[in-house]
Amino acid sequence: MARNKLTALQAKNGNGKLFDGAGLYLQKRSATSGRWIYRYTLQGRSREMGLGPFPAVTLADARKQRDGWESILRSGKDPMAERERQEEAARIEASRADPTFAEAVQTTFEAKKGGLRGEGKAGRWLSPINLYVTPVIGHMRMSAIHQSDIHRALKPIWRKKHPTAEKAIQRTSIIFRHMRLSGVECDPFTVDMAKHMLGEYQHKPQKTRASDWRDMPEIFAALNRDDASHLCLRFKILTMGRSAAVRGARFDEIEGDVWHIPAERMKGREGVVQDFRIPLSPAALEVIERAEAWRRGGFLFPGQTRGGVSDVAINKVFKKVDPNGTPHGVRTSFRTWVQDTDAAHFDVAETALAHIVGNKVERAYARSDLLDRRRILMNAWSDFVTGAASQVVQLRNA
Incomplete structure (x- = not known):
């Protein structure tokens, strides 16, 4: 005997399982709430x-849905699997037309990474966004983001970590512009309004702490252990290389008395930065010879696990030797020594630090890396920090 169909009144007043027929029933949880269920059988399995x-x-709505899924079932498809497929297709279409901020970040990064150092694998471009913006508005659709949302994300660090906040809002602006030019309905001016809401802030950059150049011989002498951190710091002082370049130095980069640093470890923009040569003083060559005992994986100064010694390790050692300075600050110590002693021409000193000298036109004509003149300078600096210069003076006065 056929079961009577459910009526709207029965659905309203009934309790428990209320069957409508053709697989549709209402599971009442209480007098005022329930859930519609469509039961079907596919390949002998009930779902x-x-x-x-x-x-x-x-x-009426439930019956309409049931009839639609019945039609899908008769075509040989699983209604639940088909619904998942349709929902995924809808999500993809929504993301294409109006992506979330997190999706827009990845889309923009993919478009920009060709112009970033190492295609952005180091994560520096994404870091401010991923740390401070995405956690707050990453789930929001681009068209729905208001300036107050961006303001909310960056307000906590606008004054406390202003340089990072500036990078975050600049890159947020890049993301909005890229998505707008890609056809997404979002307004790049939203970011400008958020920045206006954050207010003016005059950031005063903190200068890197640097050791007095007169103390460098004492500091160098204190770095007397034959381990990766001490030798790395000695090599850094003798070559004036930046931390990443020195920590990643490899034996196959040394040719005679010249260290060839590949462009990927030099500071600068992709497509602009080039390989760089550093002349090695006898004291620097001695460091390399002593580093042979620590050779592992081709690195002059290997870390505890893999790669070169860590930034944390060398900073920790330097702090014990000179609490008032930093490893990066020795570059300032060197530059001040050049100024105070008139040790070299401006161009030579700046090139020794791998700084860009002159404007674009001047650099187009002046292409020398001043290697021979820098060798004289670095030997003089080496003599100073190792105490060789004072020894020569003592011998002359004896």
């Missing part, structure tokens, strides 16, 4: 598919 809550979904 139940939720069609939405009651009373938000009416009896």
Whole structure:
């Protein structure tokens, strides 16, 4: 005997399982709420598919959905699998037309990474965004983001970590512009308004702490252990290389008395930065010879696990030797020594630090890396920090 179909009144007043027929029933949880279920059989297996809550979904709505999924079932498809496929397709279409901020970040990064150092693998471009912006608005669609949302994300660090906040808002602006030019309905001016809301802030950059150049011989002498950190710091002082370049130095980069640093470890923009040569003084060559005992994986100064010695390790050692300075600050110590002693021409000293000298036109004509003149300078600096210069003076006065 055929079961009578459910009526709207029965759906409203009934309790428990209320069957409508053709696989549709209402599971009442209470007098005022319930859930519509579509039960079907596919390949001998019974499955139940939720069609939405009651009373938000009416009896007529539930029947319409059931009839649609019945049609899908008759075509040989699994209604639940088909619904998942449709929802995924809808999500993809929504992300294409109006992506979330997190999706927009990745899209923009993919478009920009060709112009970043190492295609952005180091993560420096993404870091301010991923740390401070995405956690707050990453889930929001680009068209729905208001200036107050960006303001909310960056307000906590606007004054405390202003340089990082500036990078974050600049890159957020790049993301909005890229997505708008890609056809997404978002307004780049939203970021400008957020910045206006954050207010003016005059950031005063903190100068890197630097050791007095007169103390460098004592500091160099204190770095007397034959381990990776001490030798790395000695090599840094003798070559004036930046931390990343020195920590990643490899034996196959040394040719005679010249260290060839590949462009990927030099500071600068992709496509502009070039390989760099550093002349090695006898004292620097001695460091390399002593580093042979620590040779592992081709690195002059290997770390505890892999790669070169860590930045944390050398900073920790330097702090014990001179609490008032930093490893990076020795470059300032060197530059001040050049100024105070008139040890070299401006161009030679700046090139020794791998700084860009002159404007674009001047550099187009002046192409020498001043290697021979820098060798004289670095030998003089080496003699000073190792105490060789004072020894020569003592011998002359004896």
